[in-house]
Amino acid sequence: MDTNFYEQVYEIARLVPQGRVTSYGAIAKSLGAAKSSRMVGHAMSYAGTAHPKVPAHRVVNSSGLLTGKFHFSSPELMEELLAAEGVEVKNNKVVNFKKVFWNPMDLDL
Numbered sequence: 782m783d784t785n786f787y788e789q790v791y792e793i794a795r796l797v798p799q800g801r802v803t804s805y806g807a808i809a810k811s812l813g814a815a816k817s818s819r820m821v822g823h824a825m826s827y828a829g830t831a832h833p834k835v836p837a838h839r840v841v842n843s844s845g846l847l848t849g850k851f852h853f854s855s856p857e858l859m860e861e862l863l864a865a866e867g868v869e870v871k872n873n874k875v876v877n878f879k880k881v882f883w884n885p886m887d888l889d890l
Contacts, residue, residue, distance in 0.1 A: 786812075786814075786817075786820065786824065787824040787827065787831075788831075789812050790808055790812070790820075790821050790824040790825065791824070791828060791831050791835045793808045793811055793812065793885050794808065794825070794828065794835050794836060794837065794839065794840055795833065795834075795835055795836065796885065796888065797836060797839040797840070797883050797885075798883060799836075799866050800866045800867045800868060800881065801839065801868075801881050801882070801883035802839050802840070802841050802845070802863070802868060802875055802878070802881055802882060802883065803839065803840055803841075803882065803883045803884065803885060804818070804840065804841055804842060804843045804882070805818040805819070805821040805822045805825070805840060805841075805842060805843070806818040806821075806842075806843050807843075807882075807884055807885055807886065808821045808840065808885055809821045810885075810886060811884075811885035811886050811888070818843075821840075822848070822849065825837050825840050825849055825852070826849065826852045828852075829852070829853075836862075837849065837852070837853075837859075838853070838858070838859045838862035838863055839863070839866075839883075841875055841878075844874070844878065845874045845875035845878030845882075846873055846874050846875075847859050847860060847863075847870065847873045847874070847875075850873065860873070863875070868881055
């Protein structure tokens with residue numbers, strides 16, 4: 782497990798604003814590792830143990846699917862957390878994905 786890479790992933794994920802989502806691929810690209818979206822997904826599967834807390838529910842796949850939902854205490858929790866922030870989800874997919882998408886590449890890292 783590459784803890785340094787994981788910490789970098791968590792730092793980016795912590796920046797995702799409430800009510801917005803980003804993708805595994807967007808995080809990977811922002812870290813200069815565009816082909817490492819699966820590694821970002823792997824890092825996010827351990828996000829529940831990270832301190833400070835990581836809003837892992839705000840990280841979805843490139844089409845807005847809640848592919849990480851099984852890494853939460855219940856599969857419904859990811860959707861519930863997003864809904865509480867005003868992000869609409871239907872059939873395990875973020876509605877208006879492009880509208881609520883937050884791109885970490887817009888940051889000056």
